[in-house]
Each structure stands twice: as structure tokens, then as C-alpha cells.
Amino acid sequence: MTITAxxxxxxxxxxxxxxxxxxxxxxxxxxxxxxxxERCDSQFVAVNMSMADIEVIEELQIKLLDKADRKR
Structure with missing residues (x-):
């Protein structure tokens, strides 16, 4: 992911x-x-996609965290 200002x-x-x-x-x-x-136990980046084009979002691979994909 590249963020350009x-x-x-x-x-x-x-x-x-x-x-x-x-x-x-x-x-x-x-x-x-x-x-x-460095104070956080796990290292990651979160990107605000609320202003992205829907075509960009539809092409993203989604990774669910914390077993969110489990059926209840």
C-alpha cells in the first residue's frame, strides 16, 4: 500500500x-x-478506506481477524 500526499x-x-x-x-x-x-504488542497498519473508489475496495483481499469469520 502506498499513501501519497x-x-x-x-x-x-x-x-x-x-x-x-x-x-x-x-x-x-x-x-x-x-x-x-513499538509500545504495541503486534505491529500493523490500518488504512482509512472511506474515501476510496468502490472499484478499489472490491479488488481488496479481506483478512478477518480474531476468528471473526467463524459461524456462531
Whole structure:
């Protein structure tokens, strides 16, 4: 995944337990993604897809976490 800033680079901030750095657009304030910090037990990146084109989202491979795919 590549996140490109066209006008200004994304800015990050930490809050709460400081286990994730939230990156946001300095122009509109929208959160683009977040990355876990070294304080977190597991390392991953989460991307805000709410503004992505539906065609992009439909092509993504979905990985369910925490046994979310189990039938109840």
C-alpha cells in the first residue's frame, strides 16, 4: 500500500496509550491511516478506506481477524 500526499505530507499524533500513531491530512484533517508503535504488542497498519473508489475496495483481499469469520 502506498499513501501519497499531493500538497503537504501527512502529520501524525499519538494519544491515550500511545500504541498507535494516527496520520491525518494537514489540509482537511481526515485520518488517512494509523501505524502501531513499538509500545504495541503486534505491529500493523490500518488504512482509512472511506474515501476510496468502490472499484478499489472490491479488488481488496479481506483478512478477518480474531476468528471473526467463524459461524456462531
Amino acid at each position: 499531493h500538497e503537504q505530507p501527512a502529520k501524525g499524533y499519538l494519544w491515550g496509550d500511545r500504541e498507535a500513531e494516527f496520520m491525518h491530512c494537514p489540509i482537511c484533517g481526515c485520518i488517512t491511516h494509523y501505524e502501531t508503535t
